[in-house]
Amino acid sequence: MKKNFLRIISIVLCFALVMGSSVFASADGENASRPDNSPFRISAVFNGDSATQRGITWYTKANTKSVVELVDEQGAPVNAQITYEDVFEWEGNYVHKALVSGLEAGKTYYYDVGDETVRSAAGTFTTDDKDDKVDFITFADVQAGNQENFNRGARVVEQALKMMPTAEFMANLGDFTDDSTNEEWDYYDNAFGAINMSTTLAPIAGNHDGLGVENWFNNMFNLDTSESVQTKDGVNYSFDYGNIHFAVLNTNDILAISIPQLEWLENDMKSTDKDWKIVLMHKSPYSLGKDAKWPDALYLQKSLTRIVDECNVDLVLSGHDHQYLRTKPLTGNKVDKDGAIYILSGTAGAKRYEIRTFLANHFLDTDFIDALTIQRSGGNYWDGEDWDQQNPDYEGGIFSTFSVSGGTLTVNSYVVSDYTTDEEGNIINVNEEPKVTLHDTFTLTKETGKNEITYTGDNTTSELEYTLKIVPSFLGLATYAIVEWLPKFLIMVPALLESVIVYDVF
Numbered sequence: 001m002k003k004n005f006l007r008i009i010s011i012v013l014c015f016a017l018v019m020g021s022s023v024f025a026s027a028d029g030e031n032a033s034r035p036d037n038s039p040f041r042i043s044a045v046f047n048g049d050s051a052t053q054r055g056i057t058w059y060t061k062a063n064t065k066s067v068v069e070l071v072d073e074q075g076a077p078v079n080a081q082i083t084y085e086d087v088f089e090w091e092g093n094y095v096h097k098a099l100v101s102g103l104e105a106g107k108t109y110y111y112d113v114g115d116e117t118v119r120s121a122a123g124t125f126t127t128d129d130k131d132d133k134v135d136f137i138t139f140a141d142v143q144a145g146n147q148e149n150f151n152r153g154a155r156v157v158e159q160a161l162k163m164m165p166t167a168e169f170m171a172n173l174g175d176f177t178d179d180s181t182n183e184e185w186d187y188y189d190n191a192f193g194a195i196n197m198s199t200t201l202a203p204i205a206g207n208h209d210g211l212g213v214e215n216w217f218n219n220m221f222n223l224d225t226s227e228s229v230q231t232k233d234g235v236n237y238s239f240d241y242g243n244i245h246f247a248v249l250n251t252n253d254i255l256a257i258s259i260p261q262l263e264w265l266e267n268d269m270k271s272t273d274k275d276w277k278i279v280l281m282h283k284s285p286y287s288l289g290k291d292a293k294w295p296d297a298l299y300l301q302k303s304l305t306r307i308v309d310e311c312n313v314d315l316v317l318s319g320h321d322h323q324y325l326r327t328k329p330l331t332g333n334k335v336d337k338d339g340a341i342y343i344l345s346g347t348a349g350a351k352r353y354e355i356r357t358f359l360a361n362h363f364l365d366t367d368f369i370d371a372l373t374i375q376r377s378g379g380n381y382w383d384g385e386d387w388d389q390q391n392p393d394y395e396g397g398i399f400s401t402f403s404v405s406g407g408t409l410t411v412n413s414y415v416v417s418d419y420t421t422d423e424e425g426n427i428i429n430v431n432e433e434p435k436v437t438l439h440d441t442f443t444l445t446k447e448t449g450k451n452e453i454t455y456t457g458d459n460t461t462s463e464l465e466y467t468l469k470i471v472p473s474f475l476g477l478a479t480y481a482i483v484e485w486l487p488k489f490l491i492m493v494p495a496l497l498e499s500v501i502v503y504d505v506f
């Protein structure tokens with residue numbers, strides 16, 4: 001009884017944290033005073049069947065035992081199977097991973113982690129009830145390097161959870177941190193810890209999430225890596241939720257995407273008959289941001305979109321370029337009412353990119369644009385003709401909500417206003433309620449029950465197979481860069497130079 005009471009208290013505290021206290025998080029507070037066996041960086045992510053399984057990860061300073069406790073909504077212990085990986089040392093901490101399986105579909109669970117002596121606060125997630133109604137949230141590119149900017153990002157996601165309390169999970173489309181140092185992941189944990197423990201997370205590897213240190217991303221989350229073509233700089237995986245199939249890509253894989261990962265995506269998308277097919281990834285094929293001028297973006301336009309078209313993918317959600325851009329439906333790089341829609345998700349963080357006008361009609365046909373919001377001062381947006389329209393409410397961090405009901409999918413995307421600051425940029429009132437403004441909304445409809453499974457084979461890639469395909473992957477990308485990207489880039493140079501000289505925008 002006493003144990004249940006404590007659980008309820010910790011659950012209430014957990015939600016209180018989610019709903020407003022991250023602005024008070026400070027790096028030197030929690031981490032410095034934490035006992036060595038106290039769990040941190042706790043998350044529950046998709047790992048296998050979303051109706052019955054979750055992958056849980058946490059860290060400790062000391063090498064302690066791994067114990068996950070699970071209760072149902074009444075606080076009664078749950079008879080689930082929990083499989084622990086061996087605890088291992090990683091960058092000065094110890095990593096604990098547990099796979100919880102045998103859960104019931106459509107049920108809410110509460111969990112805590114730790115050893116026999118120190119337990120975490122309670123986290124919660126709800127398993128997929130497998131019906132055809134699904135609500136979820138996406139955001140991208142918090143990419144912060146200090147506590148304040150992580151707190152600003154968390155403030156945006158807190159507004160997302162308030163806007164869509166029915167959200168069954170959230171997807172972080174990558175660039176969790178800026179330099180992926182221990183210090184930054186601790187800032188991240190201070191700001192996002194309670195948010196992560198309030199639902200299931202679908203993490204997507206960004207290029208800032210551990211480049212140069214192998215396995216950072218894979219060691220942060222307990223994902224199903226059985227089909228990942230490699231795990232050194234990210235993880236590709238897939239999961240079903242309701243009537244949606246999600247494929248998560250790792251766009252750090254050989255500059256953007258390797259041949260084995262493209263083959264994996266094709267087989268994966270042919271292995272499902274779910275009504276909706278959605279790709280989640282970090283780098284964007286279609287963008288007017290800083291990074292769209294490099295070969296990897298253009299390569300994605302060619303290599304990825306062929307599979308998207310062939311496999312009847314409905315939506316491709318990405319990040320990386322810190323502005324919001326939604327395309328019209330596209331097939332074969334042409335507007336086509338039956339094609340896929342690509343959404344560059346905007347940033348939930350404080351770093352936001354200008355439009356690179358020199359890219360227009362060189363690397364991105366402006367006819368493709370259905371919505372474009374630049375989150376910088378002035379809040380430029382696309383009105384169907386040009387991007388000089390301005391709405392000051394569009395300056396802020398962005399999140400999006402997705403709601404599927406049978407054959408209808410509705411997307412709403414919002415801007416969360418920044419804090420009011422003084423001339424030095426200091427926040428005037430940390431309790432300031434943000435203004436939340438809808439800047440893009442659209443609905444897709446489709447006839448359900450039409451997708452068929454056309455691939456039933458194995459979809460794993462052996463280390464040898466991956467290694468053997470590295471060379472053709474590099475050669476393919478290099479050839480593409482020289483033959484297709486470079487001539488386009490050279491034609492664009494006069495417009496690029498004008499942008500640099502006149503507007504100081506590269």
Ligand SMILES: [Fe+2]
Binds near residue numbers: 208282319320321
């Ligand atoms: Fe990025």
